[in-house]
Amino acid sequence: MTTTLPAYDEVVARYEPVIGLETHVELGTNTKMFCGCPTDFGGEPNTRVCPVCLGLPGSLPVANRAAIEATIRIGLALNCSIAQWCRFARKNYFYPDMPKDFQISQYDEPLCSDGYLDVEVDGELVRIGIERVHLEEDTGKTLHVGGATGRIHGATESLVDYNRAGIPLVEIVTKPVPGTGALAPEVAKAYVTELRDVLRSLGVSDVRMEEGSLRCDVNTSLNLPGQEWGTRTETKNVNSLRSVERAVRSEILRQASVLDAGGRITQETRHFHEDTGDTTPGRSKETATDYRYFPEPDLVPLAPDTAWVAELKAALPELPRLHRRRLQEQWGLSDLDMQSVLNAGAVELIEATVAAGTTPAAARKWWLGELSRRANETGTELADIGATPAQVAELQGLVDAGKLNDKLARTVLEGVVAGEGSPTEIMTNRGLEVVSDTGALTAAVDEAIAANPGIADKIRSGKVAAAGALVGAVMKATRGQADAKTVRDLVLERLGVQG
Numbered sequence: 193m194t195t196t197l198p199a200y201d202e203v204v205a206r207y208e209p210v211i212g213l214e215t216h217v218e219l220g221t222n223t224k225m226f227c228g229c230p231t232d233f234g235g236e237p238n239t240r241v242c243p244v245c246l247g248l249p250g251s252l253p254v255a256n257r258a259a260i261e262a263t264i265r266i267g268l269a270l271n272c273s274i275a276q277w278c279r280f281a282r283k284n285y286f287y288p289d290m291p292k293d294f295q296i297s298q299y300d301e302p303l304c305s306d307g308y309l310d311v312e313v314d315g316e317l318v319r320i321g322i323e324r325v326h327l328e329e330d331t332g333k334t335l336h337v338g339g340a341t342g343r344i345h346g347a348t349e350s351l352v353d354y355n356r357a358g359i360p361l362v363e364i365v366t367k368p369v370p371g372t373g374a375l376a377p378e379v380a381k382a383y384v385t386e387l388r389d390v391l392r393s394l395g396v397s398d399v400r401m402e403e404g405s406l407r408c409d410v411n412t413s414l415n416l417p418g419q420e421w422g423t424r425t426e427t428k429n430v431n432s433l434r435s436v437e438r439a440v441r442s443e444i445l446r447q448a449s450v451l452d453a454g455g456r457i458t459q460e461t462r463h464f465h466e467d468t469g470d471t472t473p474g475r476s477k478e479t480a481t482d483y484r485y486f487p488e489p490d491l492v493p494l495a496p497d498t499a500w501v502a503e504l505k506a507a508l509p510e511l512p513r514l515h516r517r518r519l520q521e522q523w524g525l526s527d528l529d530m531q532s533v534l535n536a537g538a539v540e541l542i543e544a545t546v547a548a549g550t551t552p553a554a555a556r557k558w559w560l561g562e563l564s565r566r567a568n569e570t571g572t573e574l575a576d577i578g579a580t581p582a583q584v585a586e587l588q589g590l591v592d593a594g595k596l597n598d599k600l601a602r603t604v605l606e607g608v609v610a611g612e613g614s615p616t617e618i619m620t621n622r623g624l625e626v627v628s629d630t631g632a633l634t635a636a637v638d639e640a641i642a643a644n645p646g647i648a649d650k651i652r653s654g655k656v657a658a659a660g661a662l663v664g665a666v667m668k669a670t671r672g673q674a675d676a677k678t679v680r681d682l683v684l685e686r687l688g689v690q691g
């Protein structure tokens with residue numbers, strides 16, 4: 193079924209989107225949620241398993257304290273209430289990569305509930321309500337082999353790897369977010385970005401969307417102004433920040449075209465396709481009753497000690513939004529300037545460069561200037577450009593010491609990016625140091641005077657501004673390696689004029 197999609201601006205002028213996000217985060221604990229198996233990514237299939245995470249008869253789970261602690265810290269960072277008493281629940285369903293045929297999760301008694309996360313979109317603060325943060329275990333992974341695409345279609349066999357089964361997984365569910373209008377896709381992306389930064393600052397996960405340690409499902413519905421919210425669809429496993437935005441936009445357009453044609457939206461899960469940027473239907477959405485949840489009988493209830501929770505709260509790190517605001521003040525940047533630092537992904541890089549002894553202005557100049565330009569040209573993330581904050585600080589140190597001028601520093605930086613070594617090594621190896629030794633420069637100055645007698649006469653007669661032409665000639669003769677101020681002083685001295 194292919195229909196022509198309406199224009200986005202026109203759709204959001206007529207319909208009001210409501211979004212909601214469910215994010216799964218694999219915790220970076222050393223061991224799994226209910227057993228002692230290691231959790232590192234990769235590894236030969238089915239080598240990080242034991243009777244508990246394989247669901248063998250007679251095995252009993254024991255909850256991982258570090259995972260509970262991490263979940264409470266996430267809840268606190270998201271301004272949630274922490275349950276004084278709660279239980280795990282069995283979620284019953286069959287999935288070939290889930291060996292027990294049920295998942296230990298949490299149902300009506302989540303560990304953390306009712307919080308919020310503030311995100312900034314276009315300079316406006318949007319408060320995203322957090323419904324719940326709960327703890328569960330991840331499933332294994334099914335590999336479809338023998339086909340061209342790695343999908344089940346066309347595969348000759350399917351293999352199951354249980355290394356991931358039982359890795360602690362935190363699910364963070366937002367409340368429905370109405371009222372964002374045309375900005376709904378940007379708000380969704382801003383939320384996942386901010387959440388990722390919060391999780392990173394807590395150090396609870398490596399939050400790599402491409403490796404699946406941060407996975408996002410996006411709920412979208414449309415309604416006419418003044419009417420009830422529409423039926424929502426859930427777009428599964430959207431695996432990059434950009435895709436979060438695209439998935440919401442694409443689903444808004446698709447639903448509008450269905451509604452415009454007099455159709456109804458089916459409550460279902462949908463799959464987002466990175467290549468085409470659209471979604472296709474998955475399974476029709478189950479409701480909670482389908483899972484026959486009941487309290488997990490093999491685990492004792494969770495009752496986090498109030499003093500422990502208070503201790504965790506007091507030890508929370510400065511959260512990203514406040515941290516950014518503090519940096520902006522320290523660096524003396526306007527909102528607009530800070531925004532360009534954020535857009536360039538340069539906050540941490542500038543921060544580290546400043547920590548290595550450079551002024552904020554100089555650090556910003558290199559990261560947003562030369563290095564950002566290069567990152568754009570090569571389609572590289574700024575952080576992967578090949579220059580480190582320490583190297584940038586070293587480079588600026590050479591400029592400050594008068595050993596490099598701006599032009600030479602840029603040449604040295606090219607060498608750094610190309611992997612030729614440290615700025616000092618490159619400067620020395622390539623002979624790029626500024627020549628400020630007057631003995632070596634005097635000869636070049638004398639040559640320039642001899643070659644330009646007319647200009648020399650002008651300067652002698654008091655037109656000091658004409659010295660610029662001779663300075664230029666000397667700079668050219670020394671391939672830009674002379675110190676311009678030293679050259680100017682020498683020109684005036686040799687012509688017997690007072691600067």
Ligand SMILES: [Zn+2]
Pocket residue numbers: 224227228229240241242243244245246358
């Ligand atoms: Zn295990």
